[in-house]
Amino acid sequence: MKKIFLILFLFAIMIAKAQTSGASQAGSQIELTAYVPEQVEGLTEIARNNLENKLSQIVLANGAGVSSGDSRFIITANVVVLTKDITPTAPPMQAYTLGLNLYIGDGMEGIKFSSCSLTLKGVGENETKAYMSALKNIKVNDPQYQAFISKGKSKIIEYYNLKCDLIIKEAKVLASQNQFDSALFKLSTIPGECKACYDKSAPVAKTIYKQFIDNECKIRLAEAKNSWNGSQNEYGASSAGESLIQISPNASCYKEAQEFSNKIAAKILADEKREWNFRMKVYQDEVAAEKAALKAERDIAVAYAKSTSINYTVIGWW
Structure with a gap:
């Protein structure tokens, strides 16, 4: 029964796309899966989930869609701890500087399409809170994401036209x-x-x-x-x-x-x-x-x- 419903759903998607007006087919966006590898430095499970949510927000805010499952094309991130410091305050706090690198590509074939980098700073009572504080400073509407997403989308369109x-x-x-x-x-x-x-x-x-x-x-x-x-x-x-x-x-x-x-x-x-x-x-x-x-x-x-x-x-x- 579920299989039948799935087929009906998938075919309805195709019909919905066909009924979308305009050459750009605006109602049918390029979709990306937000993916953060377990190997990323310093990430707890909560931090990884938060980062994936941020990646999804970046995608949605910049003209693409978020896949509901594991799609071929992904937006992923790597985080590098650039500096760790103790603040001269009372009480002393942990201060982190993180390098955040974002990538869009074909996750199945391991081909990178687009990338961008930014620096984040965060302060907290301990290392975990400082790390989380830095990730919270990711601004999903940062102008540099537009070119990053646009380049990734162009490569994906190129992939489908080629394949x-x-x-x-x-x-x-x-x-x-x-x-x-x-x-x-x-x-x-x-x-x-x-x-x-x-x-x-x-x-x-x-x-x-x-x-x-x-x-x-x-x-x-x-x-x-x-x-x-x-x-x-x-x-x-x-x-x-x-x-x-x-x-x-x-x-x-x-x-x-x-x-x-x-x-x-x-x-x-x-x-x-x-x-x-x-x-x-x-x-x-x-x-x-x-x-x-x-x-x-x-x-x-x-x-x-x-x-x-x-x-x-x-x-x-x-």
Whole structure:
């Protein structure tokens, strides 16, 4: 069931992108994953989470989007302790000077696209508080981030334009292996800002989506028939209904599924003298179905993205 909702969600993303007006496809941003390696000097778990939040804020404040899962493209940081001092105050305090280096790149292939550096100062009762104080001084609207983010976005667009045919080919191969969710997920990551590649991939995504719902329809209809043939009563009807309700109204065998549903309803009425309280899904048009799926199943798709773990390579970036 979750897999079906995910596919509907991913296809709805593609439709939403296609409906976005303007050549820039402003509603479909380049997305980055905020990632801070465990090896960064002096970072506690709390500090690492705070830094990742800051990176996400920088991305959002400068014209890009934050990925809900582990995407190929990342914004990451390295922190170097430049100085540690004791203040001549009563009581004495720890004073830190940190060098913060930010990077955008392809985390899967380990290719750096863009970088910028800044210096932070912080004071605290101990080293941990001084360190945290310095990180709090990161200003997410610092003007230098605009060029940093812009360069990273340009490189990402360049990546998709260069790799577009390969991405589409890989998606088709996945679909031929009935891995429709992976195929659509791969295509759905192409941002609208990569207009040439997006325009080329959108009809492929639509075709794969149709292949998915047709394949899923056959599977769910077979399940429903098995359930009903095993128990032609209210229990069997209920079990069959759980399969039938998962069939998309746009699937090729939807009409057959409706006819089978009506057959069950007639049998229940004849044997038990009451109606079977079940109705197949019906949408006025395809867009309505996609919007409904997008609204109802967004959280499931986000959970799927988060469950995809990637080991990033940032060796040599700093």
